[in-house]
Amino acid sequence: MNTTPDALIIGSGIIGTALAFEMAKKGYHTLNIDKLPASGYGSTSNSCAIIRFSYSTWEGVAMAYEGLHFWKDWEAYLEVKDPRGMALFHQTGILMMKDRGPHFEKVLKLYKELGVPYEVWNQQQILEVAPFLNFKSYWPVRRPDDPLFDQISDDTITTALWNPDGGYINDPQLSTHNLQVAAEAKGSQFIFDQKVIQILQANGSVTGVELEGGSRINAPIVINVAGPHSNIINQMAGVTSDMNVKTRALRHEVHHVPSPPDFNFGEKGKIMSDSDIGCYYRPSQGNSILIGSEDPECDRKEWIDDPDDYNRDVTDAQWHAQVLRLAKRIENLGIPNRNRGVVDLYDVADDWIPIYDRSDLNGFYMAIGTSGNQFKNAPIAAYLMTELIHACENGTNHDADPVQIKAPYTGKLLNSGFYSRKREINTNSSFSVKG
Ligand SMILES: Cc1cc2nc3c(=O)[nH]c(=O)nc-3n(C[C@H](O)[C@H](O)[C@H](O)COP(=O)(O)OP(=O)(O)OC[C@H]3O[C@@H](n4cnc5c(N)ncnc54)[C@H](O)[C@@H]3O)c2cc1C
Numbered sequence: 001m002n003t004t005p006d007a008l009i010i011g012s013g014i015i016g017t018a019l020a021f022e023m024a025k026k027g028y029h030t031l032n033i034d035k036l037p038a039s040g041y042g043s044t045s046n047s048c049a050i051i052r053f054s055y056s057t058w059e060g061v062a063m064a065y066e067g068l069h070f071w072k073d074w075e076a077y078l079e080v081k082d083p084r085g086m087a088l089f090h091q092t093g094i095l096m097m098k099d100r101g102p103h104f105e106k107v108l109k110l111y112k113e114l115g116v117p118y119e120v121w122n123q124q125q126i127l128e129v130a131p132f133l134n135f136k137s138y139w140p141v142r143r144p145d146d147p148l149f150d151q152i153s154d155d156t157i158t159t160a161l162w163n164p165d166g167g168y169i170n171d172p173q174l175s176t177h178n179l180q181v182a183a184e185a186k187g188s189q190f191i192f193d194q195k196v197i198q199i200l201q202a203n204g205s206v207t208g209v210e211l212e213g214g215s216r217i218n219a220p221i222v223i224n225v226a227g228p229h230s231n232i233i234n235q236m237a238g239v240t241s242d243m244n245v246k247t248r249a250l251r252h253e254v255h256h257v258p259s260p261p262d263f264n265f266g267e268k269g270k271i272m273s274d275s276d277i278g279c280y281y282r283p284s285q286g287n288s289i290l291i292g293s294e295d296p297e298c299d300r301k302e303w304i305d306d307p308d309d310y311n312r313d314v315t316d317a318q319w320h321a322q323v324l325r326l327a328k329r330i331e332n333l334g335i336p337n338r339n340r341g342v343v344d345l346y347d348v349a350d351d352w353i354p355i356y357d358r359s360d361l362n363g364f365y366m367a368i369g370t371s372g373n374q375f376k377n378a379p380i381a382a383y384l385m386t387e388l389i390h391a392c393e394n395g396t397n398h399d400a401d402p403v404q405i406k407a408p409y410t411g412k413l414l415n416s417g418f419y420s421r422k423r424e425i426n427t428n429s430s431f432s433v434k435g
Pocket of ligand 1: 010011012013014015016017033034035036040041042043044045046047048049050051194195196197225226227228229252253254292343344345346367370371372373374375376377
């Protein structure tokens with residue numbers, strides 16, 4: 001191993017490996033350090049890996065729509081073929097049901113402004129792709145132990161926003177490995193089973209890291225891409241005092257149920273976002289449906305102090321909440337006796353918008369706070385971070401004069417200051433996974 005890389009990247013999830021690839025293309029010799037045995041074994045491994053554009057801010061939509069283009073031509077972007085195989089983008093399209101909340105109108109307006117392709121569908125059009133749906137409204141979202149759980153409201157769902165470009169990546173861990181292989185082909189290095197326990201610094205600048213076991217690696221740039229451990233790494237570096245937005249880990253469950261009879265959702269299903277029942281769902285392997293939460297207000301948030309110590313088992317309470325909510329929309333949904341799903345952590349920023357930024361320790365950067373919604377953005381976020389790091393290392397005062405990035409595919413101008421650690425809490429955010 002070369003012990004004097006240009007940059008150390010703490011974490012080899014989807015964001016850390018994408019950053020290695022983008023920085024390598026810019027000429028940096030990077031070394032990723034991960035405490036787990038392989039890339040993509042952290043929270044990325046349990047990502048639903050949905051690629052959608054329905055964010056509440058101009059920047060959120062612009063980033064996600066730009067991000068699509070990297071996935072659409074994945075092999076060409078990476079310039080390599082991974083011997084393990086390449087992750088696949090299933091372009092199913094996405095239907096977002098119109099509920100009583102403000103999100104639908106916000107997204108529609110932003111799609112128009114940004115030129116994101118969409119159609120507004122009526123019930124008949126919705127039924128053509130999802131014949132198993134009913135259009136009763138159950139607003140507001142409730143928990144099954146609420147006596148009003150089954151109560152139907154006066155509304156019906158009349159409209160959905162169809163976006164033909166959305167989809168999902170079949171294997172988030174493999175996509176991370178693809179990025180690792182692409183980065184290695186450009187000279188990046190990776191070490192695994194190595195835990196960073198200290199950020200080394202002298203005279204206001206970072207100088208490297210110390211690993212468990214005592215060895216030290218020096219570098220003039222260190223980047224925190226530690227996912228749900230991001231706050232621990234920032235505390236180690238002592239950089240939290242000038243941050244107006246901070247991060248913390250949030251436990252989340254995702255569940256699997258079989259398709260309804262007579263409809264192979266695994267093969268024909270679209271991605272569905274349905275805030276009226278507080279869920280999103282998408283096709284999954286073996287003719288099944290994967291159900292995720294849209295963070296309805298009635299669900300207590302499980303903030304986790306120690307991301308190495310939390311309950312990794314699906315709970316009956318959350319299983320019932322999600323599958324019974326979906327059973328309202330799909331009345332002939334079969335619900336298995338035994339729960340099935342995965343549990344992992346989001347790294348949530350105070351306003352559910354990531355922090356892609358420098359810190360007040362020279363040479364120490366962070367790509368964190370991905371808030372359950374940045375898998376799709378990994379390549380474009382890595383591109384933005386690389387430009388930001390490069391500018392800062394060459395004298396730009398990014399805090400005073402934020403770096404502007406021209407998006408390589410759509411040509412939109414992305415203001416990286418939007419992701420500043422010093423920003424005011426963004427009140428346009430949905431304060432949920434919707435971003
Ligand atoms: C259940 C779930 C569903 C999701 N669904 C979607 C979705 O549909 N669409 C979407 O766009 N996004 C989604 N996301 C969000 C997305 O998956 C994350 O934003 C993304 O995977 C975060 O990647 P990361 O590289 O930042 O973090 P991680 O993948 O967690 O990687 C961080 C790495 O840092 C390492 N690390 C931590 N501390 C140390 C240390 N001290 N020393 C060395 N290594 C360290 C860890 O081992 C880990 O491998 C979802 C997330 C979850 C949990």
